Amino acid sequence: MYRLPASLVLFTGVILFLVATFSIAQGQPQNLIQDGGFEQGAINWAGCGNVGLVDAQVSGSEFVYAGRYAAALGIDADGSGCPQLPNLTTPKQILQQQLSIPANAPAVTVSFWYRAAAGTAVDMFLARGLYQFDPSLGGVKLGSFATDLPPGWQLYRTVLTGENLDRVRGQTLFFSIVIQSDAPTEETAYLLVDDVRVVAADQRTRASPLPPALRGDGSRPLAVIRREGDSRFLYRMDTDGGNRTLLYRGLLNNVRNPVWSPDGQRIAVVDYNTWPWPVPDPDPQNNLLASAITVLNANGGGGQQVFQTQSQKGSRCPFVGVPGQSEVPSQILRVNHLAWLSADQLVFDIVGFNQFCNGQVTGGAANIHVAPARPNNTFPPTLAAAAVRPTANRNGRVLFEHFGGRTSGIWEVVATSSSPTPELLLAGGRETQPVWSPDSRRFAVVRDTVSPSADASERVTAIMVYDRDNLALPRQVLFADHGRSVRSISWSPNGAYLAYTLEQANGQSDIWWLEIASGATGPITTDGVSLEASWRPVSIASVYLPMVIR
Structure with missing residues (x-):
C-alpha cells in the first residue's frame, strides 16, 4: 500500500x-x-x-x-x-x-x-x-x-x-x-x-454504437447461455449478436458456465443433472441434484461427460423422528465454475452443502480441483481448499475467490508447481470473479463500490483491470450504473474488449461489450434472456460448420 x-x-x-x-x-x-x-x-x-x-x-x-x-x-x-x-x-x-x-x-x-x-x-x-x-x-x-x-x-x-x-x-x-x-x-x-x-442532467453510463471491430463476421464467436422458460441452452453467436445458433440443450436442459478451449476447437460447460447418472434410481427420492462437466466440439457435436459429481442421499423424506434419532441430510455436490488450465486439463470448483427434507440448507464447503479434459474414473486432486471461481492463464497461474474460513480476497496458486501454495493477492471481499486476460499479465475483477452509499442494496458494481506486476494501481474501466450489477466477464482474443453480463433490477440480463481503452460500452444482446458468454480465444476463418444439436 x-x-x-x-x-x-x-x-x-x-x-x-x-x-x-x-x-x-x-x-x-x-x-x-x-x-x-x-x-x-x-x-x-x-x-x-x-x-x-x-x-x-x-x-x-x-x-x-x-x-x-x-x-x-x-x-x-x-x-x-x-x-x-x-x-x-x-x-x-x-x-x-x-x-x-x-x-x-x-x-x-x-x-x-x-x-x-x-x-x-x-x-x-x-x-x-x-x-x-x-x-x-x-x-x-x-x-x-x-x-x-x-x-x-x-x-x-x-x-x-x-x-x-x-x-x-x-x-x-x-x-x-x-x-x-x-x-x-x-x-x-x-x-x-x-x-x-x-x-444538471442524468449522466449514468450510456450505450455507445458497436465498434467496427466487433461487427459480426464469424471469426470471433461467443458461446452464450440463454434462458428459455425454465431451461438454459448453449448458443453460438457473433459479437454483434447475429448468426445465433443453438449448440447444446444439456443433459437436463440446464447448461451453465461455457468456456472455450485454448485452441478454440472445444467448449466445456457445467451440465446440471442428477445422481445417479445416466440411469436414475427407481426410487425418485434417491435421485439428487448433481452436475457433470461436458466437453463439446465447437460445432456442438461430440459431447463427452468428463466428470460427474456424486451426491449422497440422507434420511428418507418426509423424515419422522423418533427419540434418539436425528435426520441425516443429503450431501449435494455440484460444479459451479470451470476454466481450461491447458489444452488437455480443466480446473474447476466443487461446492457441497447439506440439504434436509424440508428444504433447509446448511453447511457448505468448496475446493478447486484439476482433471483431464477427457473421461476418467479417478477423483480429481485438490489444487486449493476453501476456494471457488478459478481462472487460469497460459503460465498455469490460477486466480480464485476465497470460500468459508479462508481469508477474504482474491488468491493465486501456481498449478504447475511441484508444491502449489496459494498466495493472497487482494485482501477483502469487495472484488470477485477474477478473469485472466489473453496476455496472462492483466486480469479483470468485478468490484462492489461504495457508490452511491454504504447501503449494500444501493451500491453499484464496477469492472477493474489489474496488472499482475503492479497491483497497487488498477484501472476502473466500467461503472455499471446502467444496470443493477455486472458479472461473467470474458476477454476478447486481442485483449482490447471485454464481454460481460449486465443484470437489471427486473431480473432480465444481456451480454454487453466494453472497450477497455475508451470505456465505451454497448449491448450485444437485447432480449433480456442472455445469461453469460465466453469469447472464443482465437480468431478463425468465417466458416460455420453444420450444427449437431444435442
Missing part, C-alpha cells in the same frame, strides 16, 4: 465564494462546480482541518487522477478552523464549494474520482447552509463510506431524481465532503479527491 507523501499544499482557511447562476443549455451539460480538478490551486474551494492538495510533480502521478493536483483529506485531520455545527460537534475536516442548481434541472448527477486508504470515514452533502449538514435543514445527504477500500482510483457517482431532486432544484447549496467529529482518523488514512462534477 502506498503511503501518502507529506508534501501537501494546505488550504489556509475558509474562503469567499463566487456563485454563478446556470441555466440548462443545449449540448454537453455544464459542470456547476468551478475548478473541479483543483488545477487553479483550489481558489474556488473552502477547507478546514488541514485539507490539502497533492501535487503530482512532487508526490507522483499515481496520487492524482488527472492533471497536476488533487484534494487530500484524512491527513492530520484535527478540526483546526472548522466551525461548531448546530448539533454542537466540530467536524475534523471539511472540503466544500457553493453552487446553484437550475430550477429546471431534469436530474442532478454528482460525481468525483477518489482513492483511499483505510482509517477514516466521510459523508457527502449538497447542504443548504454553509455548515448545516442535517438534511432536515435543507439539501440532501448524498452518501457516506469508510475508506477501507481496494486500491486504485475509482468513481463515485449518484443521480438525484424524484424527491431528492425536488429538494435541490432551484437552490443555492454547498457541495461538501466532511469527516465528522466521531469518525476515526488513523495515521495511515487518506482520501484523495479529483475531477469533481455536479451536472
Whole structure:
C-alpha cells in the first residue's frame, strides 16, 4: 500500500465564494462546480482541518487522477478552523464549494474520482447552509463510506431524481465532503479527491454504437447461455449478436458456465443433472441434484461427460423422528465454475452443502480441483481448499475467490508447481470473479463500490483491470450504473474488449461489450434472456460448420 507523501499544499482557511447562476443549455451539460480538478490551486474551494492538495510533480502521478493536483483529506485531520455545527460537534475536516442548481434541472448527477486508504470515514452533502449538514435543514445527504477500500482510483457517482431532486432544484447549496467529529482518523488514512462534477442532467453510463471491430463476421464467436422458460441452452453467436445458433440443450436442459478451449476447437460447460447418472434410481427420492462437466466440439457435436459429481442421499423424506434419532441430510455436490488450465486439463470448483427434507440448507464447503479434459474414473486432486471461481492463464497461474474460513480476497496458486501454495493477492471481499486476460499479465475483477452509499442494496458494481506486476494501481474501466450489477466477464482474443453480463433490477440480463481503452460500452444482446458468454480465444476463418444439436 502506498503511503501518502507529506508534501501537501494546505488550504489556509475558509474562503469567499463566487456563485454563478446556470441555466440548462443545449449540448454537453455544464459542470456547476468551478475548478473541479483543483488545477487553479483550489481558489474556488473552502477547507478546514488541514485539507490539502497533492501535487503530482512532487508526490507522483499515481496520487492524482488527472492533471497536476488533487484534494487530500484524512491527513492530520484535527478540526483546526472548522466551525461548531448546530448539533454542537466540530467536524475534523471539511472540503466544500457553493453552487446553484437550475430550477429546471431534469436530474442532478454528482460525481468525483477518489482513492483511499483505510482509517477514516466521510459523508457527502449538497447542504443548504454553509455548515448545516442535517438534511432536515435543507439539501440532501448524498452518501457516506469508510475508506477501507481496494486500491486504485475509482468513481463515485449518484443521480438525484424524484424527491431528492425536488429538494435541490432551484437552490443555492454547498457541495461538501466532511469527516465528522466521531469518525476515526488513523495515521495511515487518506482520501484523495479529483475531477469533481455536479451536472444538471442524468449522466449514468450510456450505450455507445458497436465498434467496427466487433461487427459480426464469424471469426470471433461467443458461446452464450440463454434462458428459455425454465431451461438454459448453449448458443453460438457473433459479437454483434447475429448468426445465433443453438449448440447444446444439456443433459437436463440446464447448461451453465461455457468456456472455450485454448485452441478454440472445444467448449466445456457445467451440465446440471442428477445422481445417479445416466440411469436414475427407481426410487425418485434417491435421485439428487448433481452436475457433470461436458466437453463439446465447437460445432456442438461430440459431447463427452468428463466428470460427474456424486451426491449422497440422507434420511428418507418426509423424515419422522423418533427419540434418539436425528435426520441425516443429503450431501449435494455440484460444479459451479470451470476454466481450461491447458489444452488437455480443466480446473474447476466443487461446492457441497447439506440439504434436509424440508428444504433447509446448511453447511457448505468448496475446493478447486484439476482433471483431464477427457473421461476418467479417478477423483480429481485438490489444487486449493476453501476456494471457488478459478481462472487460469497460459503460465498455469490460477486466480480464485476465497470460500468459508479462508481469508477474504482474491488468491493465486501456481498449478504447475511441484508444491502449489496459494498466495493472497487482494485482501477483502469487495472484488470477485477474477478473469485472466489473453496476455496472462492483466486480469479483470468485478468490484462492489461504495457508490452511491454504504447501503449494500444501493451500491453499484464496477469492472477493474489489474496488472499482475503492479497491483497497487488498477484501472476502473466500467461503472455499471446502467444496470443493477455486472458479472461473467470474458476477454476478447486481442485483449482490447471485454464481454460481460449486465443484470437489471427486473431480473432480465444481456451480454454487453466494453472497450477497455475508451470505456465505451454497448449491448450485444437485447432480449433480456442472455445469461453469460465466453469469447472464443482465437480468431478463425468465417466458416460455420453444420450444427449437431444435442
